[in-house]
Amino acid sequence: MTNRAINFYAGPAGLPLPALERAKEELLDFAGTGMSVMEVSHRSKEYDAVHEEALALTRELMGIPANYKIILLQGGAHLSFGMIPLNFLRGSHKADYINTGNWAEKAYKEAKLVGGEERVRLAGSTKAENYARLPKKSELNIHPDSMYVHFTSNNTVEGTQWQEFPETGGIPYICDMSSDIMWRPFDVSKFGMIYAGAQKNLGPSGVTLHIVSDEFLEKAEAQDLPSYLRYKLHAEKNSLYNTPPTFGIYILRNVLAYNKSIGGLKAIEANNRRKGELLYGCIDKHAGFFKPFVTEKADRSLMNVDFFLPTEELTDMFVKEAKKAGMVGLKGYRDVGGIRVSTYNAVTVQNVETLVQFMEAFVKKNG
Missing domain, CATH: 3.40.640.10 (Type I PLP-dependent aspartate aminotransferase-like (Major domain))
Structure with a gap:
């Protein structure tokens, strides 16, 4: 499909x-x-x-x-x-x-x-x-x-x-x-x-x-x-x-x-770790624009990734433009705000690559 x-x-x-x-x-x-x-x-x-x-x-x-x-x-x-x-x-x-x-x-x-x-x-x-x-x-x-x-x-x-x-x-x-x-x-x-x-x-x-x-x-x-x-x-x-x-x-x-x-949990783990490398790599690369919620890198989740943008206006723009590009569910939890990316097992490496490409373009345009 x-x-x-x-x-x-x-x-x-x-x-x-x-x-x-x-x-x-x-x-x-x-x-x-x-x-x-x-x-x-x-x-x-x-x-x-x-x-x-x-x-x-x-x-x-x-x-x-x-x-x-x-x-x-x-x-x-x-x-x-x-x-x-x-x-x-x-x-x-x-x-x-x-x-x-x-x-x-x-x-x-x-x-x-x-x-x-x-x-x-x-x-x-x-x-x-x-x-x-x-x-x-x-x-x-x-x-x-x-x-x-x-x-x-x-x-x-x-x-x-x-x-x-x-x-x-x-x-x-x-x-x-x-x-x-x-x-x-x-x-x-x-x-x-x-x-x-x-x-x-x-x-x-x-x-x-x-x-x-x-x-x-x-x-x-x-x-x-x-x-x-x-x-x-x-x-x-x-x-x-x-x-x-x-x-x-x-x-x-x-x-x-x-x-x-697809190879059981070992294959699933490899995919999950690759998704984390891609997503956190982009966040850390643009640390002046994307601010992680979690303060200790060792505690970062490979299932739910929370980060903030510089303003609420940019956050709203990020969510709306991502939706136009076919990506949904990125609005942060109501008590935290910002952006939350949930990268559970069914989310593919290609899905995260698409998001990272969008993030790179968003920074270039709005950073």
């Missing part, structure tokens, strides 16, 4: 074209059923094949050990913010939260509604600096009696990303990876739980991926919770306790199958 927009929206975000084309081809007749996948029972053998393939591809691409469960739920990361403390912070259990941005702060606030200030502790924060960097190792206060340490791997709003995960002294991680899940390979075995809304790097909104170790799942104490809020129940029912978001899981399967076909 020649009229596809170059999509830099922060989420819901762009999807790989082959995954969408596959859906287009099968939309009215899925697996020979004479029906759309949206019309087929979630108990049917046709849908079950998609469900199992999505789980298997997730395990294969991420190298998830056999002693981990994969759970697909609705509700987004917002539901997980509350479900996690409801399941794992019962009684006298305590946890540490690292606050590095808008969504990390929301997770911390939701947990405090369950565990209170005494049991849900702030292990580190850069809020006083508008989250323009990540906490340093020396600034973190991890308590040895914590059941888990929660952090957000990539901060979508502010454009910071943990290139190396924080040290916890062996205490399990729980990590919100909504905006950088599967951007590179990493060791899943260090995590008690990973969760991620699909709508940035994996698929459409409406699906949330959870990866949880059997050992950590056993610590859940939730028999008095409403059934849907129990992680153990969803794990036992293979994410089929209730009707799952079948079309979302179908698109997730398509995206994961495409990711495998």
